[in-house]
Amino acid sequence: xxxxxxxxxxxxxxxxxxxxxxxxxxxxxxxxxxxxxxxxxxxxxxxxxxxxxxxxxxxxxxxxxxxxxx
Amino acid sequence: xxxxxxxxxxxxxxxxxxxxxxxxxxxxxxxxxxxxxxxxxxxxxxxxxxxxxxxxxxxxxxxxxxxxxxxxxxxxxxxxxxxxxxxxxxxxxxxxxxxxxxxxxxxxxxxxxxxxxxxxxxxxxxxxxxxxxxxxxxxxxxxxxxxxxxxxxxxxxxxxxxxxxxxxxxxxxxxxxxxxxxxxxxxxxxxxxxxxxxxxxxxxxxxxxxxxxxxxxxxxxxxxxxxxxxxxxxxxxxxxxxxxxxxxxxxxxxxxxxxxxxxx
Amino acid sequence: xxxxxxxxxxxxxxxxxxxxxxxxxxxxxxxxxxxxxxxxxxxxxxxxxxxxxxxxxxxxxxxxxxxxxxxxxxxxxxxxxxxxxxxxxxxxxxxxxxxxxxxxxxxxxxxxxxxxxxxxxxxxxxxxxxxxxxxxxxxxxxxxxxxxxxxxxxxxxxxxxxxxxxxxxxxxxxxxxxxxxxxxxxxxxxxxxxxxxxxxxxxxxxxxxxxxxxxxxxxxxxxxxxxxxxxxxxxxxxxxxxxxxxxxxxxxxxxxxxxxxxxxxxxxxxxxxxxxxxxxxxxxxxxxxxxxxxxxxxxxxxxxxxxxxxxxxxxxxxxxxxxxxxxxxxxxxxxxxxxxxxxxxxxxxxxxxxxxxxxxxxxxxxxxxxxxxxx
Numbered sequence: 283x284x285x286x287x288x289x290x291x292x293x294x295x296x297x298x299x300x301x302x303x304x305x306x307x308x309x310x311x312x313x314x315x316x317x318x319x320x321x322x323x324x325x326x327x328x329x330x331x332x333x334x335x336x337x338x339x340x341x342x343x344x345x346x347x348x349x350x351x352x
Numbered sequence: 353x354x355x356x357x358x359x360x361x362x363x364x365x366x367x368x369x370x371x372x373x374x375x376x377x378x379x380x381x382x383x384x385x386x387x388x389x390x391x392x393x394x395x396x397x398x399x400x401x402x403x404x405x406x407x408x409x410x411x412x413x414x415x416x417x418x419x420x421x422x423x424x425x426x427x428x429x430x431x432x433x434x435x436x437x438x439x440x441x442x443x444x445x446x447x448x449x450x451x452x453x454x455x456x457x458x459x460x461x462x463x464x465x466x467x468x469x470x471x472x473x474x475x476x477x478x479x480x481x482x483x484x485x486x487x488x489x490x491x492x493x494x495x496x497x498x499x500x501x502x503x504x505x506x507x508x509x510x511x512x513x514x515x516x517x518x519x520x521x522x523x524x525x526x527x528x529x530x531x532x533x534x535x536x537x538x539x540x541x542x543x544x545x546x547x548x549x550x551x552x553x554x555x556x557x558x559x560x561x562x563x564x565x566x567x568x569x570x571x572x573x574x575x576x577x578x579x580x581x582x583x584x585x586x587x588x589x590x591x592x593x594x595x596x597x598x599x600x601x602x603x604x605x606x607x608x609x610x611x612x613x614x615x616x
Numbered sequence: 617x618x619x620x621x622x623x624x625x626x627x628x629x630x631x632x633x634x635x636x637x638x639x640x641x642x643x644x645x646x647x648x649x650x651x652x653x654x655x656x657x658x659x660x661x662x663x664x665x666x667x668x669x670x671x672x673x674x675x676x677x678x679x680x681x682x683x684x685x686x687x688x689x690x691x692x693x694x695x696x697x698x699x700x701x702x703x704x705x706x707x708x709x710x711x712x713x714x715x716x717x718x719x720x721x722x723x724x725x726x727x728x729x730x731x732x733x734x735x736x737x738x739x740x741x742x743x744x745x746x747x748x749x750x751x752x753x754x755x756x757x758x759x760x761x762x763x764x765x766x767x768x769x770x771x772x773x774x775x776x777x778x779x780x781x782x783x784x785x786x787x788x789x790x791x792x793x794x795x796x797x798x799x800x801x802x803x804x805x806x807x808x809x810x811x812x813x814x815x816x817x818x819x820x821x822x823x824x825x826x827x828x829x830x831x832x833x834x835x836x837x838x839x840x841x842x843x844x845x846x847x848x849x850x851x852x853x854x855x856x857x858x859x860x861x862x863x864x865x866x867x868x869x870x871x872x873x874x875x876x877x878x879x880x881x882x883x884x885x886x887x888x889x890x891x892x893x894x895x896x897x898x899x900x901x902x903x904x905x906x907x908x909x910x911x912x913x914x915x916x917x918x919x920x921x922x923x924x925x926x927x928x929x930x931x932x933x934x935x936x937x938x939x940x941x942x943x944x945x946x947x948x949x950x951x952x953x954x955x956x957x958x959x960x961x962x963x964x965x966x967x968x969x970x971x972x973x974x975x976x977x978x979x980x981x982x983x984x985x986x987x988x989x990x991x
Contacts, residue, residue, distance in 0.1 A: 306569050340367065413837075417709065429687045436834045454672065454676055
């Protein structure tokens with residue numbers, strides 16, 4: 283049985299404009315807008331590495347990479 | 353996408369939160385990477401407007417020109433050095449209004465450049481005025497009671513003027529967009545990709561299209577793949593916009609720009 | 617070097633001079649009285665390994681040569697008043713991005729379509745102030761076919777040397793004159809300075825010359841251009857200090873080199889009591905008028921502007937000599953005379969001689985004018 287892959291999300295807070303697109307395009311509810319309407323990573327463990335957020339982030343603020351355990 | 357294709361020190365960009373331009377730019381950089389083009393031989397040329405700020409964020413040679421004039425500048429660059437890959441980034445107003453004459457003549461000449469239109473259906477930089485691509489009845493700051501004019505169909509305009517590659521895509525469909533950008537760039541001859549992006553600040557707000565995320569995701573509903581559209585009735589396609597490849601033909605004969613010198 | 621005397625038309629001399637100076641890209645749009653240049657270039661460019669393209673209008677023509685210039689070519693376009701008006705947009709951009717381009721404007725009667733086949737000198741101020749914003753232009757004015765050839769070469773040289781647009785301000789008559797000329801090069805050919813090092817390269821960083829090197833597109837420098845105000849990095853800014861520095865540098869790069877750029881031709885100005893100041897075709901008539909006046913014992917002289925802009929008041933004052941009366945013949949309602957009134961104020965008597973019917977001012981008319989006005 284294939285191991286479940288895990289992913290690391292790098293979020294550039296300086297470039298992010300909190301537009302909410304990552305929240306909308308993520309099917310795994312990894313992101314949320316917090317009570318101040320700021321983007322927050324709430325469920326990083328559920329990320330499946332689909333890159334929808336990376337490809338649709340207008341601000342080049344998200345990078346999702348696979349974590350490889352040795 | 354290679355991060356060294358961006359001038360990181362110039363980010364964050366000037367675009368509004370949720371603007372689609374960054375997504376379109378990313379797709380273009382992805383296409384350039386996938387094609388394995390020599391970054392030293394890629395030149396991005398733009399006009400004036402929100403879209404046209406894109407090239408300055410990239411690490412390629414980039415030329416931010418005058419409103420509407422990106423295409424003739426790009427023509428001069430390409431003819432001066434045919435070995436360069438010359439890509440124009442322009443907006444709907446930049447390309448089809450003030451630059452409309454240059455667009456059709458570059459298509460007619462079949463100059464070997466690629467024009468990527470970041471089409472957000474209005475003039476964003478100046479506050480959301482109507483452009484020649486603004487749909488009829490839409491609200492903009494210069495059509496407060498709804499646009500009385502009909503828009504250009506940019507795809508048919510380019511095709512009618514002689515473009516040898518024409519496609520349309522939307523930024524929700526990133527793989528579709530990247531694929532068509534790649535085909536446009538590698539196409540020998542004049543190519544154009546009408547790239548639909550959202551302007552949540554003006555067009556979206558004035559026309560009650562929801563926030564940036566809703567505008568982006570709703571492309572799933574109103575953009576229809578050409579292959580799917582071919583099986584639909586006109587009634588079913590009402591209010592829809594078709595995406596895909598519309599023209600992909602060989603270069604026009606003796607007028608081809610790269611063979612000009614050989615004629616003499 | 618091959619030297620040959622050949623019969624040429626003014627427009628042909630401009631085309632051949634430009635080619636001799638290394639122009640290898642021409643974009644243009646037909647317009648009387650400059651169309652021959654496009655026709656000649658359509659034939660000649662392919663012969664010398666260059667590129668000719670007829671664009672859809674003059675806006676496209678000037679922007680196409682700017683693009684080709686950025687990609688490393690020496691470039692030319694040619695037009696007349698109505699087309700030159702359209703080119704003003706591109707001209708301002710060329711100033712801002714410091715693109716070496718040469719525009720020939722063969723003046724015809726205006727405004728608007730005017731009288732397309734009739735001569736005028738009505739575009740003088742348009743060459744200097746036609747585009748918006750503070751900017752600096754080099755304007756050269758030929759009076760003969762020989763000089764059309766020489767100044768075409770000089771225009772290309774100055775454009776490349778100073779990274780600045782240069783206007784070759786000719787007129788319908790000089791454009792269509794046919795005269796024998798010597799095609800020997802009057803000066804060495806100048807090429808633009810290229811940057812040496814990629815590391816740390818800043819597109820608009822300059823040395824003492826105040827003229828940035830040019831990284832031709834596609835040479836690996838990953839350069840950047842914008843018509844927005846920009847700093848040394850080339851990236852746009854709204855910083856007032858950067859803007860001020862940029863505008864001053866664009867001025868100083870020319871004004872620090874006025875000895876190199878400005879050419880004024882004087883004839884008997886050292887002892888003249890009446891001095892004609894003119895440019896272009898009008899200066900031809902002045903030459904004969906001065907000779908005639910001298911033969912009658914009158915101390916007449918002339919000053920001819922070969923370089924019209926940059927305009928340096930001190931140099932004009934010096935060149936003018938002692939003449940108490942300055943006659944300014946020009947084929948417009950008074951443009952050069954405005955500058956001269958500024959230079960001399962009330963220290964000399966400045967007398968305009970204007971003709972606006974589409975004909976030249978003949979030497980006889982100048983003599984009659986001097987007599988009737990008791991000058």
